[in-house]
Amino acid sequence: MPISDWFKAREQRKYTTPTEASTPSDVPDGVWVRCEGCKRTLYMGDLERELMVCPSCGRHHDLAAPERLALLVDEGTFEEVDAHLRSADPLEFTSGKVYSEQVTAAEERTGLNEAIVCGRAAIGGRRAIVGVMDFRFIGASMGSVVGEKVTRAFELALAERTPLVLVTASGGARMQEGMLSLMQMAKTAAAAARLASAGVPYVVVLTNPTMGGVTASFATLGDVLIAEPGALIGFAGPRLVEQTIRKSLPKGFQTSEFLLEHGMIDMVVDRRELKDRVALLLSYLAAGDE
Amino acid sequence: MEFERPLDELEGKLASLKHLDVSEQPELAAEIAELEAEVARLHETLYAELTPWERVQIARHPERPKTDDYLQELFTDVVELHGDRLFGDDESMFAGLATLQGRRVAVLGHRKGKNTNENIRRNFGSPHPEGFRKAERLMHLADRFGLPIVSFLDTAGAYPGLDDEDRGQALAIAECLAALSAVRVPVVVVGIGEGGSGGALAIGFGDRLIMLENAYYSVISPEMCATILHKDARRASETSACLQLTADDLVRLGLADAVVAEPRGGAHHDPAMVFEGVRTALGTALESLSAVDRATLPDSRYQRLRRIGEIAGG
Numbered sequence: 001m002p003i004s005d006w007f008k009a010r011e012q013r014k015y016t017t018p019t020e021a022s023t024p025s026d027v028p029d030g031v032w033v034r035c036e037g038c039k040r041t042l043y044m045g046d047l048e049r050e051l052m053v054c055p056s057c058g059r060h061h062d063l064a065a066p067e068r069l070a071l072l073v074d075e076g077t078f079e080e081v082d083a084h085l086r087s088a089d090p091l092e093f094t095s096g097k098v099y100s101e102q103v104t105a106a107e108e109r110t111g112l113n114e115a116i117v118c119g120r121a122a123i124g125g126r127r128a129i130v131g132v133m134d135f136r137f138i139g140a141s142m143g144s145v146v147g148e149k150v151t152r153a154f155e156l157a158l159a160e161r162t163p164l165v166l167v168t169a170s171g172g173a174r175m176q177e178g179m180l181s182l183m184q185m186a187k188t189a190a191a192a193a194r195l196a197s198a199g200v201p202y203v204v205v206l207t208n209p210t211m212g213g214v215t216a217s218f219a220t221l222g223d224v225l226i227a228e229p230g231a232l233i234g235f236a237g238p239r240l241v242e243q244t245i246r247k248s249l250p251k252g253f254q255t256s257e258f259l260l261e262h263g264m265i266d267m268v269v270d271r272r273e274l275k276d277r278v279a280l281l282l283s284y285l286a287a288g289d290e
Numbered sequence: 291m292e293f294e295r296p297l298d299e300l301e302g303k304l305a306s307l308k309h310l311d312v313s314e315q316p317e318l319a320a321e322i323a324e325l326e327a328e329v330a331r332l333h334e335t336l337y338a339e340l341t342p343w344e345r346v347q348i349a350r351h352p353e354r355p356k357t358d359d360y361l362q363e364l365f366t367d368v369v370e371l372h373g374d375r376l377f378g379d380d381e382s383m384f385a386g387l388a389t390l391q392g393r394r395v396a397v398l399g400h401r402k403g404k405n406t407n408e409n410i411r412r413n414f415g416s417p418h419p420e421g422f423r424k425a426e427r428l429m430h431l432a433d434r435f436g437l438p439i440v441s442f443l444d445t446a447g448a449y450p451g452l453d454d455e456d457r458g459q460a461l462a463i464a465e466c467l468a469a470l471s472a473v474r475v476p477v478v479v480v481g482i483g484e485g486g487s488g489g490a491l492a493i494g495f496g497d498r499l500i501m502l503e504n505a506y507y508s509v510i511s512p513e514m515c516a517t518i519l520h521k522d523a524r525r526a527s528e529t530s531a532c533l534q535l536t537a538d539d540l541v542r543l544g545l546a547d548a549v550v551a552e553p554r555g556g557a558h559h560d561p562a563m564v565f566e567g568v569r570t571a572l573g574t575a576l577e578s579l580s581a582v583d584r585a586t587l588p589d590s591r592y593q594r595l596r597r598i599g600e601i602a603g604g
């Protein structure tokens with residue numbers, strides 16, 4: 001089956017923090033999947049061992065928040081915060097799908113309460129505040145709750161003078177919350193500015209895709225910006241850009257490698273080396289506090 | 291504007307009747323009187339309860355007063371500052387120093403043009419990264435020299451071009467947001483026309499938000515919202531109501547502090563009235579903020595942002 005189907009099957013599974021179960025390993029053995037990059041058929045077990053990176057073409061497949069946490073933080077160290085925050089429907093938005101129903105469906109499908117999971121953890125033995133976004137939850141768009149949880153993560157990092165590591169993935173602002181959603185950009189950017197002026201490190205890992213209002217706010221205000229290989233990162237969606245310029249887009253437009261070349265991020269890091277790299281960076285950036 | 295078409299048609303008919311000689315056709319007089327009454331009635335009803343989509347059209351009207359007009363009518367001793375010191379000068383963003391009723395301030399504003407040539411140079415008011423970086427430069431300058439910031443919003447949004455992505459459109463906006471949140475001077479924002487998404491927000495939040503009655507401010511354009519939800523931009527009328535993007539909506543959501551009344555049919559029907567309204571609203575806002583200890587402004591601005599958003603199970 002193609003990987004997207006496997007992900008659909010996986011969506012049915014309930015959210016468990018990595019402290020309870022290391023999520024990727026509880027799939028039955030012997031499942032074959034097709035890589036979305038090179039279209040080769042891969043043995044699921046092999047793919048999982050490589051943290052969902054195709055051993056053949058290097059394609060980094062999307063991860064759910066629990067899986068992301070499992071590979072980023074030290075086993076058994078994650079303590080979730082603000083798990084109870086859930087989206088309201090302030091505008092009673094009903095054009096297209098009914099927003100409140102969309103939220104409920106996303107909750108049921110992902111087992112999450114919103115598109116970001118935040119908490120305290122250790123990375124390579126170093127304390128950190130960690131937040132990871134989950135694209136399966138309404139495209140990890142930023143509404144009031146995502147904005148609030150991100151802001152609280154900045155505030156917690158500030159209060160405990162502990163480095164913050166955010167792993168982003170988002171389609172942008174959550175339009176169903178209208179201006180309340182747009183203002184989360186200002187709110188999270190303001191929180192980032194306060195953390196920066198207090199001298200507490202903030203590392204961002206941009207993953208596929210990180211677009212729109214999230215890229216244009218807290219996601220690019222880190223002291224160090226890391227991206228996973230091949231991730232789509234930008235402001236305007238590629239289709240809109242294409243319509244605007246009425247030309248086809250150059251190969252690799254808005255990918256991590258494109259951003260690195262244009263000087264917009266610090267590095268592109270393979271997922272299998274990500275944890276070590278983040279830990280090393282934290283050891284440098286936290287030096288003043290030791 | 292589209293929704294004014296019935297009125298335009300009636301007025302056209304009336305004008306052509308008035309050209310005829312009434313003395314030769316006495317029954318015409320009665321017809322003219324009837325039409326005049328109808329035009330007056332339509333004037334009443336058409337503008338009495340404008341829909342959000344109609345307000346969006348008014349906000350985009352080509353003759354609507356623009357940042358340049360406010361600069362000319364409200365300010366004296368205007369000194370424009372150019373360039374982002376990195377790449378270029380973006381004419382879609384105004385940055386400068388000016389005096390408002392004796393008060394020295396820094397001014398930012400999206401800049402639409404008065405004609406096609408000007409609009410092409412100014413990219414129809416949609417900034418490139420250079421525009422935001424120039425704005426950010428002005429924010430730092432205002433902070434260092436203690437100049438309150440007055441910002442005029444009038445953009446469909448940040449420009450979604452290829453080169454803009456190359457040069458970090460998202461990063462330029464993010465830096466503006468961070469800078470504006472931290473300035474130790476009062477920030478007063480005036481929505482004069484379009485408030486299109488992140489490109490508006492980059493210079494569009496602060497200690498006070500004043501909205502013109504028919505200005506809008508939205509997370510996404512109603513057309514793009516309709517395209518995403520319904521694959522049909524023509525349903526923008528429906529989405530503009532759902533998005534709650536009018537001045538009154540913003541007051542109700544606790545985001546805007548004051549609304550400046552516009553003449554019937556929109557600001558372009560009587561710009562002087564709107565200039566006066568904005569002058570008064572700006573004066574009130576700056577006066578109330580002048581009493582505040584400037585060192586506390588970033589904190590109170592943060593608390594203002596902090597309250598925004600609605601959450602269940604908070």
Ligand SMILES: [Zn+2]
Binds near residue numbers: 056059
């Ligand atoms: Zn592959």
